[in-house]
Amino acid sequence: MPRFSVIVPAYQVQAYLSECLDSVLSQSFSDLEVIAVDDGSPDACGEIIDAYAARDPRVKPLHLAENRGLGRARNAGIARAAGEYLIFLDSDDTLTPGSLAAVAERIEATGGPDVLVYDYERTYWDGRRVRNHLAAELSEWGRAPFRLTDRPGLLRVLMVAWNKAYRREFVAAEGFAFPPGYYEDTPWTFPVLMAAGSIATLDRVCVHYRQRRQGSILSTTSRKHFDLFDQYERVFAYVADHPELAFWKPELYRRMVDHYGVVFTRPGRLPRGSHGEFLRRARDHHRRYRVPKARLRRRHLLIRFGLHRTFRALRYAAAARRRLRELVLGPARAGRRAALGLHYRIQLRLPLRPERAVFAAEGGYGGDPAALEEAMRRYAPHVRTTWIADPAHPRPLPAGPRLVAPGTAAHWTALARSTYLFGDAHLTRGLRKRDGQILVCALGGTPLGHTGLDLQERPGAVPGSDPVALLRDVDQWDHVVSGNRHSTLTWERVHPGRWTALEYGSPRTDVFQRATPDEVARLRATLGIPAGKVAVLYAPARRDHRRTQHLPLDLPKLARGLGPRFVLLARGHGDVPVEGARVIDVSAHPCPEGLCLAADALLTDQSPLMFDYAGLDRPIVLHTGDWAAYAAVRGVYVDLPGAPPGAVGRDEDELVDVFTDGTWNGARAALLRAAFRERFCPWDDGRAAERVVRHIVLGRTEPSPVVPLGERRPVRSAMANAVHPARSPLVSVPHPAGPRPVTWPAEHR
Structure with a gap:
């Protein structure tokens, strides 16, 4: 008996199926079988499945004579499965590396629960990845395993079958099966969680949930979205057959109404002219399944009375408020920028403060600028120091420097009137260095990958690099902190300017x-x-x-x-x-x-x-x-x-x-x-x-x-x-050749 039976139904996903199967078969945990179900797919899914089965005996192909739909294809996979635990994976999604090993270890650590719930993240076609915003519900703190009554918040996590591992004997004993329809996960997930005698969680992203640009079932405009009503009728019928679960009705009612609201308001789901009918059906379910004294929200009230025109009017009003806010805030932001620009120009005309120093670093307090600021307070205590950083940065400033937020009047005042300016390239954005100011640039350690002007030859390495803006900043530098001769020679070539190299070491070390x-x-x-x-x-x-x-x-x-x-x-x-x-x-x-x-x-x-x-x-x-x-x-x-x-x-x-x-x-x-x-x-x-x-x-x-x-x-x-009981064998290494305050010409060769 393998540990896992991974059931992968496939229908018209030939472009994604190989990546999906590879993500399973390449897992470090190999005690598994893959039940790959060709759900009568008219494309090459069947051939792809057979090719994988020929290469890897863990792949068990199953070809259905006709398309049965996702739920029934999963049922066919369940009937063929021999693993201790069932895992469902949609054929356009993927498992993250090491996920099955983490699932197996968590199952072992929690004594073999009926259901293990793990996390997922949405992956978009443009490269964005967004983790489930309810990941806190999957915390591993506290007693495990547990019953759903101990963690009812799990019912708020996306109601899908593919973010859980199910003990096969539990599924068989309870007779669970997927119904036909568009929203087949709903009458599966609710009953499974309510009936489970033991549940555990794994706070780890195990599934990449692909958000396809086109072709996703749930993003298709169709009357098939009315299938949601049939699925919730199945959920409440299950509760009616199991009176011991009746106390879950208020929560199920709230989840149902919220789900109806999502489908109703989501653009591109319901066909034109069907919104009124959908809300009338939702109103009927509201009246049928509502629990007396259940807490209602505004959305629930609108569905209760079937006020689809009011619902739509409120949506339009909310959209209008957002648009109005943008129209008002846009000029306000522009006015603020203009005011700050005027403030900066005025400050540039006021005298410099000879005993003021300002520090900044990309990402907040830290790195070479932080070490230099500490040294400034130790060896030149007469100089007052200021840090430009977001107050919410997780690394707090030590006692001593003054903190100013970027983009504020205090920020531009500090830049305009401080004599000493220390920082990385982040400091010079928008800076107009004055005569008498000294700008010391810390470029971030020893260069390994190409940087500076060398990036012109490699546009794919760092897209959007601007050599003109770079040289404009370089012309304002007075000194560059360098940790070694290699860094000095590299910086001088890729950042040509009149600055002087201070080859004194890396302050942050x-x-x-x-x-x-x-x-x-x-x-x-x-x-x-x-x-x-x-x-x-x-x-x-x-x-x-x-x-x-x-x-x-x-x-x-x-x-x-x-x-x-x-x-x-x-x-x-x-x-x-x-x-x-x-x-x-x-x-x-x-x-x-x-x-x-x-x-x-x-x-x-x-x-x-x-x-x-x-x-x-x-x-x-x-x-x-x-x-x-x-x-x-x-x-x-x-x-x-x-x-x-x-x-x-x-x-x-x-x-x-x-x-x-x-x-x-x-x-x-x-x-x-x-x-x-x-x-x-x-x-x-x-x-x-x-x-x-x-x-x-x-x-x-x-x-x-x-x-x-x-x-x-x-x-x-x-x-x-x-x-390491012994240090590296450096006994008589000579001193560095000496400081490198060498001034180079400004021509940009």
Whole structure:
């Protein structure tokens, strides 16, 4: 008996069927069968199913002589299924990587419930992905399994069959089957949830629910939407046959009326001239199934009295209010922009404040500007500092700097009258730098992928890059913070201007040299890293050439291969599949430096974070699975596979071997890391921000002495003794050649 029977009905979906089947057959959890039902499809669905069956014995083809509809096709699949659990998947949707393994583990952890409910997200043809807005109902906190009475909010989650796993014996014992019709999921899902003796939830996106541009059944204009009335009659008939479920009638009534309201108001569903008839049918059901003293909303009252013209008039009135608001707010916004522009021009004519500094960074407080602001308060306390950041940013500002919101009068006043301006490219948007102002640009670490003017040759890498606007900003820079010679030479070529390179190190990595073991322990506890575990920070690069961001690695598979000794801290740019306590999603953590301090090792591919992490002298493992594709699309400045910062793996299996056989923290990995540090971390001794502040504010052009690489003692990880008992062999690495305050001509060659 396989663990899962995945039932995939197919009708006129030849363009999507292969992707759907691939998403199931490529799952890391392989104890399954796929019941692929050709529902009399006139296109090539049947041939596609047979081709997959010939290649993979887990695919069980089932050809129906004529089209029976989605519900009856599922019933045919149920009759052929042999798995312990039934899973339904529409043939234009897909399973997310690792989802079946997560479902199997959750079923095991909750004692084999009758029904397991998991999450989904809508995927649109233009690349957008939107998670179910009721995902909070699928929280895994609290007792599990449970009855529906313990979690009635599950009835508000989209009433579909494909976001659940059903114990087959439970389905057979209760005699559940799909009825014919358009809305066959409704009389299946409500009774199943109400009858289930045990339910569990999985707070994980397991299904990508494709929102087709055209061709979706429910988006078709048709009288078949009147089928909804028959389906709710089946739901209430089921309750009538099971008196013990009668207490669910008020909730079912509310769900029914809300559902009718959605179909009635959704454009493009009901044919022209049928809205009155639909609302009259809804009124009849309202009177038949209404429970006395049930709480009513305005929509319920309109349906109760069948006031379809009033309903429509209210909709038009709401649309008119929205339009009026746009007409009023549009000029108001334009007026506000004009007023702020005038305010900025006035401030530009007022005297500069010599002891004021303003800081800004993309995304809010953090990075090099944050380290520079801290150094400013420490080494030049007479200078008052201001941060331009959204007050709602998750990383709060420390005590000291003044916070102003972007786009406010205070923001433009700070830009116009502060003598010192520190920030990344985010700071220069709309800026008109004055004589006497000093603008220090922090470009975000060591460049790996092409940037600046080099992006002109690769328009697919970062669409919409504007070299003219870039050079206009570059002409306002006075200094650029650089962490190493490689960065300096690259920035000077791709951002040509009169600025001066301050090759003093990466300020944001100063914390690596100052942090204490107690601070590391607190960070690990905050992130939920269990004691005694080796924490591996997985930080893949963002693929700017892709519209949607998918993790390059199957994290559940990798976590299971690594075993219980390891924990993955996943910092992705999209969905991160959580694998129990073995994969912790840290994507929303506002401080990358804190994640680096908490981790015992870094696993990455093309992320520039590796250049910062190397300063910690902790193991780095490189994933090179799509290096060739990334290099071809984006272009690269460093041959990472040729000179990696540590051990290398091409896929999950090789990476598991790297970690389990000790290669990741062995002697060869230490030698590679030593060479990498020597090249990219010559100044990162904890005083980079101090050197910049002393140069810019205090006028000391000779930088502070740099601590040799072999003498640096960055804070060790919590598992230092078990992970890497010896540091990389850097004993007598020479000092950097000296500061790089070199002025280059302004011609844009």
